[in-house]
Amino acid sequence: MNMIEAYKQFDEKFTGIFTIDKEWYKINCGVYSNNKPENSLNKSGKYSEEYIRARFIWSIIKVKKYPKENIFVEFNIPKGSEGSKSLDPDVVVFKDDSWINIYDNWDKTSALPEELRKLMLVAMEAKSNHKRVENALTKQLSDAMGSYIGEQIFGIYFDDLVDVILVKKEGTNSIKRYNPSKILDGETLIEKLNITNRDNIESIPSFEDYINNIIVKDNVSKLNFETNDGIDEDTFSNLLSFINRDIDRISLSRNEQDFIVEFLTLKVADEKEVKRGKKKYFDFYIEKHEKKEDGFGSQSFRKRIYDLYERAKKEYKTIFTHPAFWYTNKGADLIPSVANDEIFLIGIVELFQKKSILDTQNTNFNQIIFNNFGSSVEKAKEKQFFTPVPIVDSIIKMVNPQKNETICDPCSGICDFLAMAFRHVYKNELENLPSADMLYGFDIDQKIMKLAELNLVLNGDGNAEIKIMDSLSNKLLDDGTYNDVKFDVNNYYKDDWTHKNDKQRNVKQYNVIVTNPPFG
Incomplete structure (x- = not known):
C-alpha cells in the first residue's frame, strides 16, 4: 500500500x-x-x-x-x-x-x-x-x-x-x-x-x-556525492563566522584568502577523483580522534592530506606551484609548514567535509565570495564594481562562445565572465569535468585574482590562465610568455598587433573578448 x-x-x-x-x-x-x-x-x-x-x-x-x-x-x-x-x-x-x-x-x-x-x-x-x-x-x-x-x-x-x-x-x-x-x-x-x-x-x-x-x-570517512549536499550561502556564512571568530586567535602566516583558495581547490581535486571513479569516498575529512586537544592533526590526517596535495599538484599546477601550506617529512612524521596554518586547514575541512562543490546547484558563489571576503572600503577605493550574475549570464548567452574558441577577459576582476563562459560552453558536459585551459583573465589586483582562482574552481575548473597584469600595456605572447616590451605603436602594428621586429614577441589573439560593461 x-x-x-x-x-x-x-x-x-x-x-x-x-x-x-x-x-x-x-x-x-x-x-x-x-x-x-x-x-x-x-x-x-x-x-x-x-x-x-x-x-x-x-x-x-x-x-x-x-x-x-x-x-x-x-x-x-x-x-x-x-x-x-x-x-x-x-x-x-x-x-x-x-x-x-x-x-x-x-x-x-x-x-x-x-x-x-x-x-x-x-x-x-x-x-x-x-x-x-x-x-x-x-x-x-x-x-x-x-x-x-x-x-x-x-x-x-x-x-x-x-x-x-x-x-x-x-x-x-x-x-x-x-x-x-x-x-x-x-x-x-x-x-x-x-x-x-x-x-x-x-x-x-x-x-x-x-x-x-x-x-x-x-561517518566522515565514508562520504561521497550520494551523502553530501552542495555548498550554499550558509556554508560561506559559516566560513565567514569561523574566520571572524578565530582568525586573530590562530594568527596565520599569510592572508587567509590564500589558504581558502588552496584548501577549497584541494577539496575540488578530491571530489574529481571520486567523480572519475578513482576512489569511492572523499579524503578531505578529519575524524574526531584525528583532531588533537591542541587543535593540530594526527599523523593519519596529515598523511591523507599530504597524499591529496601530491595528487592535486598534477592537475592544478598554477595554484599549487607555490603552495601556501605544505607538510614535510621529519623522520617518520609529517610536520606542517606553519603549525597554526594547520589549525586553519582543519577548520576548513570541518566546515566543508560534509558538502560537495562539484554538485552544487548555485552559480552565484562568485558574488558571495566577493561580498564576504572583499572589503567594501577597498572596493570603493579601487573602483571595483562587479556585474550582477544574471547580467553576466545574459551577455555570455548573447555572445555564445563555443568549445573550440579561446575566451579572454582583459579586466577580469573575480572572473565572473570566464566562470559563466565555462559553464555555458560545457553546460551539458560538466559531469565529465572539462578543462578551462581556453580561458584567459588579467587584472592588476593581486587579492582579487586570488578570489578569481577560487571562483573558477567553484564553478568547475581552476586551470584557466589568469595573471596579475596591466593588460593595457602588457600582453600574453603566442609562446605563452608575457612581453617585457611596452605594448604601443612603436613596437607593434596597430592593425594586427604583430611585433614590428620580432615574431617571437607576437601577441596572442583570442576568439572572444568579453569584459565588464560598459567597457566590454
Whole structure:
C-alpha cells in the first residue's frame, strides 16, 4: 500500500463529522497526543486541519513509514523567555522510544530537556489551506526544527493538497529543501524554498532513511556525492563566522584568502577523483580522534592530506606551484609548514567535509565570495564594481562562445565572465569535468585574482590562465610568455598587433573578448 491508497482508505473508513482527540489518536493510530478535541469538518463543511493531520498520521503508520511508538501529535515546546508563546509542532517523530521515559519524568513547565531535543528526528506542520504555506514553513516549522540539538533534523509540511514539502535543517543554518534539486537561487528564504515545486507524497523518506542519513553523515570517512549536499550561502556564512571568530586567535602566516583558495581547490581535486571513479569516498575529512586537544592533526590526517596535495599538484599546477601550506617529512612524521596554518586547514575541512562543490546547484558563489571576503572600503577605493550574475549570464548567452574558441577577459576582476563562459560552453558536459585551459583573465589586483582562482574552481575548473597584469600595456605572447616590451605603436602594428621586429614577441589573439560593461 502507498500513501495515496492509504488516504483513500482513510476517507472511506472515517466519513461524516466526528471528533478527533487524544483518545482517537491512541485507539486508531497508537500514538501519543496532546491535542484538544476537534471536529473532522470545519464550518464550511471542508476537511479541518485536524482531519488532514489525522489522515496523514494514520497513513504513514499504515504504510509503515514510521514506528508509531516514536510519534507525538501536538507536541508542546515551552519557550525560553517568560511570557513568550510556546511552540506546538503538529507532529514530532523521535529517533527511538527512549523519549517516552524522559518525557514522563519532565515537569512540562520547565524548558524542554536537552535529552529530548537531541532525540528529535522529524518535525511536521499541517495546514487545512495550502495558501498558508509560507508562514507554516518559515516560522512554525522552522522554529520547531530550531529546538533540536544536533547536526541535522528533518521537516515535512502537508496540507489540503496531495503533495508535500520536504525540508531539513543543519545545525544553526536556515531550513532548506531536502532534495537539493528543488533549491532555487533567491534573495529570501521563501524564494530559495521553491514552494510551488512540491515533493511527491510517495517520495517521503522512511524512518530508516532519515536515521541512515544521520548515521552516514556521522561517518566522515565514508562520504561521497550520494551523502553530501552542495555548498550554499550558509556554508560561506559559516566560513565567514569561523574566520571572524578565530582568525586573530590562530594568527596565520599569510592572508587567509590564500589558504581558502588552496584548501577549497584541494577539496575540488578530491571530489574529481571520486567523480572519475578513482576512489569511492572523499579524503578531505578529519575524524574526531584525528583532531588533537591542541587543535593540530594526527599523523593519519596529515598523511591523507599530504597524499591529496601530491595528487592535486598534477592537475592544478598554477595554484599549487607555490603552495601556501605544505607538510614535510621529519623522520617518520609529517610536520606542517606553519603549525597554526594547520589549525586553519582543519577548520576548513570541518566546515566543508560534509558538502560537495562539484554538485552544487548555485552559480552565484562568485558574488558571495566577493561580498564576504572583499572589503567594501577597498572596493570603493579601487573602483571595483562587479556585474550582477544574471547580467553576466545574459551577455555570455548573447555572445555564445563555443568549445573550440579561446575566451579572454582583459579586466577580469573575480572572473565572473570566464566562470559563466565555462559553464555555458560545457553546460551539458560538466559531469565529465572539462578543462578551462581556453580561458584567459588579467587584472592588476593581486587579492582579487586570488578570489578569481577560487571562483573558477567553484564553478568547475581552476586551470584557466589568469595573471596579475596591466593588460593595457602588457600582453600574453603566442609562446605563452608575457612581453617585457611596452605594448604601443612603436613596437607593434596597430592593425594586427604583430611585433614590428620580432615574431617571437607576437601577441596572442583570442576568439572572444568579453569584459565588464560598459567597457566590454
